[in-house]
Amino acid sequence: MNPDGNVDGLLLTNNTIIRVPPHLGPLLVQSVSPQDQIKVDGFTEFAGTIHASVIMDLRTQRPVMDTPPDSAAPPPAPNLAGRQPLSASGTVKVATRAPRGEIDGAVLSDGTVVHVPPPVGQQYADLLREGQPLAVTGFGAANAYGRSVEATALGPSPDRLQAVSSEPPSPAGPAAASRPGRR
Secondary structure, three states: OOOOOOOOEEEOOOOOEEEOOHHHHHHHHHHOOOOOOEEEEEEEEEOOEEEEEEEEEOOOOOEEEOOOOOOOOOOOOOOHHHOEEEEEEEEEEEEEEOOOOOEEEEEEOOOOEEEOOHHHHHHOOOOOOOOOEEEEEEEEEEEOOEEEEEEEEEEOOHHHOEEOOOOOOOOOOHHHHHOOOOO
């Protein structure tokens, strides 16, 4: 799920990530439950990540199909005010990736989904690898579908957290970014 608590995909037992557009989340949770056997049709966004066109529960034969959302309904805005402070630590089960393949987070062994902007994912790629210990603090949601946090700090353990920013570092270093320019 995303940090606002909305379901936007599934993680299969083989660590394949199945993504769906946010407007399909409510239908997905009504149609598919943990441990259900499913069939997924879609396209590969990146190795290990599939964008689903159809998810079929094999027992009930109920499909969840990717159809365009109602054009009269605006897309949901991020619910930043509804996010709560969260922390998590565990082992990275699988790294998540943005559509172009950049690392944008991880799923921990306890199922917590950690989100970071792709520049942060690139900066901390070694830490966001399968099997690595990871601790995070940030803001997100915890509900019946799990926990999801947008990281503001991460590290290999709770006592070694580093603040993260989506701003790329200045090529000349932090001091150069704060010096006034010449005219």
